[in-house]
Amino acid sequence: MSSLAQKKGFGAVIWDYLTTVDHKKIAILYLISGGFFFLVGGLEAMMIRIQLMKAGNDFLSAGLYNEIITMHGTTMIFLAAMPLLLAFMNAVMPLQIGARDVAFPFLNSLGFWLFFFGGIFLNLSWFMGGAPDAGWTNYASLALASEGHGIDFYSLGLTISGFGTLIAGINFLVTIINMRAPGMTYMRMPLFTWTTFVASALILLAFPPLTIGLFFMVFDRLFGANFFVVEMGGNTIIWEHLFWIFGHPEVYILVLPAFGIFSEIFAIFSRKRLFGYTALVFATILIGFYGFMVWAHHMFTVGLGPTANAVFALATMIIAVPTGIKIFSWLLTIWGGSISFTVPMVYAVAFIPSFVAGGVTGVMQAMAPLDYQLHDSYFIVAHFHYVIVGGVVLAILAGTHLYWPKMFGTMLSEKLGMITFWFFFIGFHLTFFIQHFLGLLGMPRRVYTFGADQGWDLFNMISSVGALFMAIGVLVMLVNVVLTTVKNVRVGNDPWGDGRTLEWAIPSPPPFYNFAQTPLVRGLDTYWIEKMEGNKEGMVYAEPLGDVHMPNGSIIPLIMSFGMFVAAFGALYFLDDSKPWALAVLIIGLGITFGSMLVRSLKDDLGFHITKEELIEDAKRGGNTDGLK
Amino acid sequence: MDLNKRYTAQSWPDHPETATLEGKNKFVGFWLLLAAETVTFASLFATYLALKDRGPEGSEFTAAGLFELPLVFAMTMILLTSSLTSVYAMHHMKNHNFKAMQAWLGITVLLGLTFLGLEIYEFNHYVHLGFGYTTSAFSSAFFTLVGTHGAHVLFGLSWFIALMIRNSKRGLNMYNAPKFYLAALYWHFIDVVWVFIFTVVYLMGVIG
Numbered sequence: 001m002s003s004l005a006q007k008k009g010f011g012a013v014i015w016d017y018l019t020t021v022d023h024k025k026i027a028i029l030y031l032i033s034g035g036f037f038f039l040v041g042g043l044e045a046m047m048i049r050i051q052l053m054k055a056g057n058d059f060l061s062a063g064l065y066n067e068i069i070t071m072h073g074t075t076m077i078f079l080a081a082m083p084l085l086l087a088f089m090n091a092v093m094p095l096q097i098g099a100r101d102v103a104f105p106f107l108n109s110l111g112f113w114l115f116f117f118g119g120i121f122l123n124l125s126w127f128m129g130g131a132p133d134a135g136w137t138n139y140a141s142l143a144l145a146s147e148g149h150g151i152d153f154y155s156l157g158l159t160i161s162g163f164g165t166l167i168a169g170i171n172f173l174v175t176i177i178n179m180r181a182p183g184m185t186y187m188r189m190p191l192f193t194w195t196t197f198v199a200s201a202l203i204l205l206a207f208p209p210l211t212i213g214l215f216f217m218v219f220d221r222l223f224g225a226n227f228f229v230v231e232m233g234g235n236t237i238i239w240e241h242l243f244w245i246f247g248h249p250e251v252y253i254l255v256l257p258a259f260g261i262f263s264e265i266f267a268i269f270s271r272k273r274l275f276g277y278t279a280l281v282f283a284t285i286l287i288g289f290y291g292f293m294v295w296a297h298h299m300f301t302v303g304l305g306p307t308a309n310a311v312f313a314l315a316t317m318i319i320a321v322p323t324g325i326k327i328f329s330w331l332l333t334i335w336g337g338s339i340s341f342t343v344p345m346v347y348a349v350a351f352i353p354s355f356v357a358g359g360v361t362g363v364m365q366a367m368a369p370l371d372y373q374l375h376d377s378y379f380i381v382a383h384f385h386y387v388i389v390g391g392v393v394l395a396i397l398a399g400t401h402l403y404w405p406k407m408f409g410t411m412l413s414e415k416l417g418m419i420t421f422w423f424f425f426i427g428f429h430l431t432f433f434i435q436h437f438l439g440l441l442g443m444p445r446r447v448y449t450f451g452a453d454q455g456w457d458l459f460n461m462i463s464s465v466g467a468l469f470m471a472i473g474v475l476v477m478l479v480n481v482v483l484t485t486v487k488n489v490r491v492g493n494d495p496w497g498d499g500r501t502l503e504w505a506i507p508s509p510p511p512f513y514n515f516a517q518t519p520l521v522r523g524l525d526t527y528w529i530e531k532m533e534g535n536k537e538g539m540v541y542a543e544p545l546g547d548v549h550m551p552n553g554s555i556i557p558l559i560m561s562f563g564m565f566v567a568a569f570g571a572l573y574f575l576d577d578s579k580p581w582a583l584a585v586l587i588i589g590l591g592i593t594f595g596s597m598l599v600r601s602l603k604d605d606l607g608f609h610i611t612k613e614e615l616i617e618d619a620k621r622g623g624n625t626d627g628l629k
Numbered sequence: 630m631d632l633n634k635r636y637t638a639q640s641w642p643d644h645p646e647t648a649t650l651e652g653k654n655k656f657v658g659f660w661l662l663l664a665a666e667t668v669t670f671a672s673l674f675a676t677y678l679a680l681k682d683r684g685p686e687g688s689e690f691t692a693a694g695l696f697e698l699p700l701v702f703a704m705t706m707i708l709l710t711s712s713l714t715s716v717y718a719m720h721h722m723k724n725h726n727f728k729a730m731q732a733w734l735g736i737t738v739l740l741g742l743t744f745l746g747l748e749i750y751e752f753n754h755y756v757h758l759g760f761g762y763t764t765s766a767f768s769s770a771f772f773t774l775v776g777t778h779g780a781h782v783l784f785g786l787s788w789f790i791a792l793m794i795r796n797s798k799r800g801l802n803m804y805n806a807p808k809f810y811l812a813a814l815y816w817h818f819i820d821v822v823w824v825f826i827f828t829v830v831y832l833m834g835v836i837g
Binding site: 103104166170171173174177178179204205207208209211212213215216219220223224225226227229231232233234235238241242245598601602604606 | 632650653654657658661662664665666668669672673675676679680683684685686688762763765766767768769770773788791792795804808
């Protein structure tokens with residue numbers, strides 16, 4: 001590595017991304033693949049809304065409709081929302097704490113490739129005999145009765161991508177515990193780092209039960225086990241428990257980082273320190289904690305009995321308290337601030353009433369008796385879309401605008417961003433607000449059609465028009481990305497002008513070694529403090545300029561994940577009489593995975609050093625501009 | 630990190646496993662992984678308890694009728710002893726006595742292999758009685774819980790053996806000390822899980 005900035009050919013760039021262990025490049029990989037799956041999931045959503053546009057529609061058959069709603073939910077949660085948030089965590093969190101990289105760069109890459117191959121495997125079901133069709137919750141009584149291999153694609157694909165997410169979670173936790181810059185105490189960490197921390201802890205404890213549930217499903221369907229087979233003594237409710245012990249914390253895994261992004265936005269664009277920083281931190285921890293005690297509110301109608309229902313109902317209502325603390329802290333951050341309504345800020349302001357609406361319907365469903373009325377109706381569909389779209393997706397769109405310059409060195413167009421916002425925001429409320437009333441009128445979720453005499457025609461039509469608006473918004477966003485990438489106007493360290501935290505103290509995009517010198521953190525909103533004190537250097541540094549240790553890139557994560565992908569096909573066809581090669585494929589796949597694990601373990605990988613001279617050289621070329629003038 | 634740097638028992642740090650940033654990261658990360666593993670086994674235990682003795686109409690297999698304590702007690706003692714020998718190995722690792730560490734790790738591996746052999750014998754015995762993986766919900770839950778533990782034992786043994794062979798020529802350094810330490814930590818975790826299996830599956834099973 002004699003020269004740090006070289007022009008590379010196309011093939012070299014591809015190879016670079018396949019072998020990268022740099023958190024900023026892995027963030028881009030997450031963003032691209034998450035964005036792709038978001039479009040796939042969106043396409044599925046559009047097909048659902050076309051089918052439900054009018055009574056008795058035959059755009060989709062009943063069976064295909066089941067596959068599409070299942071894949072829409074699964075794709076959006078596991079393959080779009082989570083990786084898009086992981087993209088921002090990867091891009092921003094290590095910079096926010098002044099770290100060189102994440103704690104385990106190799107595992108970071110492995111986590112991405114596992115997610116990627118899991119997602120591809122799941123979506124290959126469309127071309128290999130049919131997609132899963134038991135809903136994204138995949139209840140065992142439905143799933144065991146499903147013909148073909150759709151469900152097996154679901155369980156094996158999610159197992160693989162779940163391993164990836166678990167690895168990412170552990171990695172972020174260790175990064176935040178061990179790699180904070182000097183002076184970055186826990187109570188000086190930016191809110192986005194805090195929410196990444198708590199969400200990672202939730203990933204750590206919530207994904208294993210899902211993995212076990214998926215294992216049971218695989219063993220039952222493919223290897224003849226009897227966990228959920230009632231006539232053999234099994235119990236289908238076990239699946240529901242395991243799924244929701246994962247599934248409810250999953251909601252917070254998604255929404256806490258969204259809260260983190262909005263917390264950053266409110267502070268930046270109100271030019272104020274976050275109101276109630278400490279309260280926000282503890283509210284985040286409390287939400288994470290309570291998140292594990294409420295899973296059975298998804299199962300009120302299962303028949304767990306009045307005591308269990310009462311306990312879980314109360315626990316669920318309690319969660320509204322820390323969430324309310326957050327809402328008021330944000331409002332009081334805006335209050336009296338010097339507000340600039342940029343695109344991220346507009347999303348953040350729109351998020352508050354949208355998410356509160358989702359929260360209020362959530363508390364309504366927490367009342368077990370009322371939930372008996374609302375269960376499995378469109379009211380539920382409206383509720384969780386208000387939470388996920390009104391909370392998580394708005395945060396992802398806002399975060400894309402906010403962090404785009406940091407990730408790519410150029411701004412997205414504000415004008416097109418506003419057009420996207422208005423289409424998406426109006427479309428969102430048009431689609432889902434009316435679904436509350438459809439639910440109250442008795443329309444059940446997951447039905448592929450309805451009769452003209454049921455009085456649901458108009459509301460469904462309105463809902464479908466709203467979905468079209470959202471689609472237009474997303475398309476404008478794509479145009480925005482293409483246009484601004486072609487124009488490629490370069491921006492400096494702090495393109496929004498009011499950045500408060502460490503990621504804005506470094507060039508956009510940052511050099512691959514991040515800060516040439518580890519910064520010294522002197523308080524909350526540390527970069528803002530330096531700016532206010534007129535620090536020309538940008539930051540105060542905790543160490544003199546010296547050699548920087550960097551990890552080596554590696555292709556092993558990709559090969560290891562590919563092995564799992566191959567093995568999954570072996571498991572999938574294990575019981576098929578017509579495919580005697582399945583066992584061999586299973587063994588070869590696992591062989592690839594464990595073989596590459598062994599190579600990784602036995603081969604020393606000590607990384608390399610960038611010398612002080614190279615850093616100075618790079619600074620002269622403009623590769624980094626922090627404090628080296 | 631300089632792999633060629635030679636250490637003596639005097640210059641070797643007290644806690645070589647956390648003496649470098651890489652070691653510290655591995656240390657914290659591994660404890661977190663063990664937290665995830667704990668939840669994994671908790672899910673398996675909960676499922677086992679829910680499905681214990683459940684089977685198709687007229688199924689004669691119950692925990693009380695199936696399990697016999699003498700063999701399982703011997704397995705428990707062997708695995709507990711292997712945990713102790715791995716502690717001795719780590720003691721010598723911290724004293725920078727590579728040969729003694731290798732020897733104690735070797736004993737640990739032998740004990741682990743014995744345990745695994747007995748477990749395979751036990752499983753084989755059940756299958757011959759007609760209690761196979763697909764016989765009933767009880768059998769699926771039992772073999773999955775205990776078998777997952779067995780797979781962990783196998784992985785732990787492979788890990789020890791790979792580390793011992795890889796480093797047999799070059800001895801201890803700051804790069805491999807955390808690896809030995811984590812493998813031993815993993816081995817203790819496996820041991821603790823077995824204590825729970827012995828209690829929940831076998832002792833409580835025999836009581837009925």
